[in-house]
Amino acid sequence: MCGIVGYIGKQEAYPILIKGLRRLEYRGYDSAGVALISSNGKLNVYKAKGKVDNLTEYCADKDVTGSIGIAHTRWATHGEPSARNAHPHYSQSRNLAIIHNGIIENYADIKAKLMAKGVEFKSDTDTEVLVQLIEYIMVKKHLSLLEAVQVALYQVIGAYAIAIVDKRDPQQIIAARKQSPLVVGIGKDEFFIGSDASPIIEYTDKVVYLEDGNIAVIRLDAEMKIMSILGEEQELKIKKVDIDLGQIEKGGYDHFMLKEIFEQPECLTNCMRGRINVEGNHVTLSALIDYRRQLLEAKRIVIVACGTSWHAGLIGKQLVENFCRIPCEVEYASEFRYRNPVVGKGDVVIAISQSGETADTLAAIQQAKEKGAFIYGICNAIGSSIPRATDTGTYIHVGPEIGVASTKAFTGQVTVLTMFALALGEAKGTINRETYLEVTSELNRIPEIIKEVLTTNDKVRNLARTFTYAHNFLYLGRGFSYPVALEGALKLKEISYIHAEGYPAAEMKHGPIALIDSDMPVVVIATHNAMYEKVLSNIQEIKARQGRVIALVSKGDDTIAKIADEVIELPDVIECLEPLVATIPLQLLAYHVAVCKGKNVDQPRNLAKSVTVE
Numbered sequence: 195m196c197g198i199v200g201y202i203g204k205q206e207a208y209p210i211l212i213k214g215l216r217r218l219e220y221r222g223y224d225s226a227g228v229a230l231i232s233s234n235g236k237l238n239v240y241k242a243k244g245k246v247d248n249l250t251e252y253c254a255d256k257d258v259t260g261s262i263g264i265a266h267t268r269w270a271t272h273g274e275p276s277a278r279n280a281h282p283h284y285s286q287s288r289n290l291a292i293i294h295n296g297i298i299e300n301y302a303d304i305k306a307k308l309m310a311k312g313v314e315f316k317s318d319t320d321t322e323v324l325v326q327l328i329e330y331i332m333v334k335k336h337l338s339l340l341e342a343v344q345v346a347l348y349q350v351i352g353a354y355a356i357a358i359v360d361k362r363d364p365q366q367i368i369a370a371r372k373q374s375p376l377v378v379g380i381g382k383d384e385f386f387i388g389s390d391a392s393p394i395i396e397y398t399d400k401v402v403y404l405e406d407g408n409i410a411v412i413r414l415d416a417e418m419k420i421m422s423i424l425g426e427e428q429e430l431k432i433k434k435v436d437i438d439l440g441q442i443e444k445g446g447y448d449h450f451m452l453k454e455i456f457e458q459p460e461c462l463t464n465c466m467r468g469r470i471n472v473e474g475n476h477v478t479l480s481a482l483i484d485y486r487r488q489l490l491e492a493k494r495i496v497i498v499a500c501g502t503s504w505h506a507g508l509i510g511k512q513l514v515e516n517f518c519r520i521p522c523e524v525e526y527a528s529e530f531r532y533r534n535p536v537v538g539k540g541d542v543v544i545a546i547s548q549s550g551e552t553a554d555t556l557a558a559i560q561q562a563k564e565k566g567a568f569i570y571g572i573c574n575a576i577g578s579s580i581p582r583a584t585d586t587g588t589y590i591h592v593g594p595e596i597g598v599a600s601t602k603a604f605t606g607q608v609t610v611l612t613m614f615a616l617a618l619g620e621a622k623g624t625i626n627r628e629t630y631l632e633v634t635s636e637l638n639r640i641p642e643i644i645k646e647v648l649t650t651n652d653k654v655r656n657l658a659r660t661f662t663y664a665h666n667f668l669y670l671g672r673g674f675s676y677p678v679a680l681e682g683a684l685k686l687k688e689i690s691y692i693h694a695e696g697y698p699a700a701e702m703k704h705g706p707i708a709l710i711d712s713d714m715p716v717v718v719i720a721t722h723n724a725m726y727e728k729v730l731s732n733i734q735e736i737k738a739r740q741g742r743v744i745a746l747v748s749k750g751d752d753t754i755a756k757i758a759d760e761v762i763e764l765p766d767v768i769e770c771l772e773p774l775v776a777t778i779p780l781q782l783l784a785y786h787v788a789v790c791k792g793k794n795v796d797q798p799r800n801l802a803k804s805v806t807v808e
Contacts, residue, residue, distance in 0.1 A: 196281070196295040197221035197267040198376065199393045200357045202367050202414055203384025207263035208253075210386070214393030215246045215267050220450075220596050221295075221389060222269030223797050225280035228253070229291035229359060230260040237361035239291055241280035245797075262364050264357045264387070266293035273318030283322040285329035286313055290339075290360050292325035295389060296353035296374040304350070324350065325358065340411055340421070343368055347409070347423050353553065355404075357387050370409040370423075375551045375579060378402045378410050378418070380432060385412045390549075390575065391435045392594060401435050403577045433577055449795045451597035451689070455781050456648060459641040461592035461602045462774075465609045466638065474638035475631055477617045481570065481586040488568045488585070489618055492542040495520050496535075496567070498527040498558040499546040502600040502684065503607060507546055508677035509773050510611035516770065517619030517629075528554040531561055539566040544614075545587075547571075548595060548603035550578025559583050572610050574603050588614065597796045599688045601781050604681060605644075605774055612637055612771070636768050640775070643765050647778045650762055654779055657744065657760045658786035661715050667694035668706055669780075671719035672729055678719055678773045682780030689788040689798045699725075699732045710741040717783070718758075719776050722748040723769040733757055744783075746776050 197218025201207040211228050219226075226249040227241035240256055242248040246267060266281035273279035282291040298304075301320035304327055309315070313326050324346065332342040339360050347354070353373035360366065369376055369387055379386035379394035379401050386394045391401060402420070404410055408428055411419045420428040447453035470477055482489055495514055497507035507524040514522040525535070527545070531554060537543065543562040547555045550573035559569050559580060571580050571587030574595065581587055590606030616634055619625035661667075667686055671679035680696035687694050697706055699718065710716065716736050720729045730753065736743055737757055745758035748766050755761045762779045764772075788795050 196269050196389070198264070198293050198295050198355055198357055198387060198389045199266075200264040200293075200367055200369065200387030201384070202262040202365075202412060203381065204261055205384065206259065207261050208258040210397075211263050211265035212246065212250060213396075214386075214388060215249070215265050217392040218389055219246055219267050220598055220797065222267050224268045224270045224275035225277065226265070226267045227280045227282050227293075228258075228263060228265040229282040229293070230258060230263040231359060231361050231364045232257055232260045235361060235364065237284075237288060237291055237359070239282050239284055241277045241282070243275055243277050243280065262359060262367065264291065264293050264359055264367065271297055271320070279317045279319050281319075281321060283317060283319065283325050285325045287329060289362060290325055290329050290358060292321060292328075292356055292358045294321040294324060295355040296372075298324055298350050298354065299352035300350060320352075324354070324356065328358065339363065339366070339368055340409070343370060343409060344421070344423050344425060347372070355389065365414045367412045368409060369404065369412065371404045372406050373553060373556065373579075376404045376410075378404065378412065380418065383414070385418065387412075395435060399434050400432050401577075402430060402432055403582070405582075406579075435576070448789075449597065449785070451599055451601060451785055451795050454595055454597050454602045455778070455785065457593070458602045458605050458778070459645045459648075462605060462609050462644065463641045464591045464593070465606050466613070467591075469613055470634060470638050474635045477613045477620070477634055479588060479613060479617045481588055482614075482617050482621060485568070485586050486621065489542060489570075490621055491540070492520055492568070493540040495522040495542045495544060496537060496562070497522065497524045497544045497546065498530050498555055498562070499524070500527050500552055500554055502604050502681060503546040503548065503552075503555075505677045505681040505684070506604055506607035506611060507544070508680070509608050509674060510544070510546075510615070512674055513611055513615035513770060514618075517615040517625045518622055519624040525558075526554075527552065527558040531557045535561075537562050537565050537567050541567040542570055543567045544570045544572060545580055545584060546573075546607055547580050548574045548600055548607075550575040550580040552580070556580055556583060572607055574606065598798055598801050599685055599784070599795075605777060608773055609637070609640070633768055633770060636771055640767075640771060643767060643775055644778055646765055647775055650779055651782055653762065654782040655786045658783055659790055660760075661742075661744070662787055662790040664692055664713070664715050666709065666714060667692055668709065668714060668716045669694060669696040670699040670702060670716060670729070670732060671696070671776075672699045672725040673723065674770055674772050675719035675721070675776060678776045678780065679717070681777055682717060682784070685781055685784035686787065688801060689784055689795050690791055690793055691799070692787065699729050702732055702735070707735065707739070710736055710739045712740040712742065715742045715744060717744045717746070717780065719746045719772075720751075720754055721746065721764060721772055721776065722751065722766065723772065730754065746779060
């Protein structure tokens, strides 16, 4: 969950590291720190609780010279957020400094053994244990830093991405990863390190994605080498990363979240480009061409995901079952991995993750793969761990998503799932031609339809002011709209800290109706579809109990307009595509309520963008 950045080269490292931390701050913002080897050979470590701005204020009168350094922005796991527990961490001699993303599960045992040997600890973190272990091994066994890192990592259990420097060797940074992302950027006589490519792309488009269990030896006086923990040299695979710098800037918007909401028409156009033809009557997915047999012969599809991606999976389940007539289940990856699931040959497991680094989803993939299932990934981050671990898959291509509350990634995932179900259904002959053409054509028009929905922004902003007082919200939907209700509630919880729950509308009478009174806003997705009359009845039941209703309705619906307190009109679309349209005003509602409450929209408390630890 933490953000790692590093630099070694000819430039001053500090400005590069600070800029990198700002771009990675969405990964964690409990504390931040930087380690620099100055021109006089001193290893300076500066740390501050809170955001990167707090660190820069602290460093204002400090020596920040040096052309080699590592830096870190933290999402706390072991030890409360504080300068004491912030990274980087010194070794006892202060010769070494380390930064770390992940969790060392057996740190307590190692710490006890080191303390028995006389090692003193300054923090409560598992990370300090690792740097102390590395130094102890160096001294005890008379090993080089690389050799000591290899021995230490062989002993630890858990997940890690680390970067470590030694003031006695200012020409070198050593980095390593296991189950936590790490990227090395290669420039001209300089190298960059990042948890992802965002702090690197300003300087180079050549990157190396470290594989699990690999160590990067990055030196200015020699070629970069990739080694295994056991000391075997690995092939150096240099990739070209294609991210526009403008995609990770706010572009005039007040927040990344608002920018990303408004980017969705363009993002979904990019998602469908080359996959739906110009005429809008055919879907082509390369994965279905390359792995036709495995997908056509699937006996069952299991979708594994977490959070927003799980909600997208619930929509995918209905699409797959409707169009492909294949039984489909949706599992929380965190539960799936520990439940000894019945999965194996003949099953297709679809793993959905924006970052491609979600620890639980990655572990679920590995378990399903061991049992013989075919793995299909749906991710946004190119070159991330999940796409590399799957048999095939589809990128959503919506560009970097910086706001912690996912918006464009959700609609991108739903778009890919729709294309997947259409393409597989056509190949299997389980979707009739008329339906296939109708849905494909309308899906192709969704970006223009979303542009129309975004014109409701001012209306949503105004009604958000009315409901800022609320302590609880209820979201209701049926069919394809039920997962949208879940997603709308999640967005509100994440960024406004208002308790909200999503329910199937018919389940309201099985408990939630007891909560409804004049202080309970209820958001109801009530568009004209097969469930319209039943949802209308639910609205009447809410109003009979003085509940306040915000209704999302089809354009021109004056029946619900006479009952509901607030109405947001949506363009008519085919029922299976309603999630792509109905989710937009719910994203805007969450955003504007949070802004009205003065919350940090892009960096909500206790949350980080990429959940790379359990």
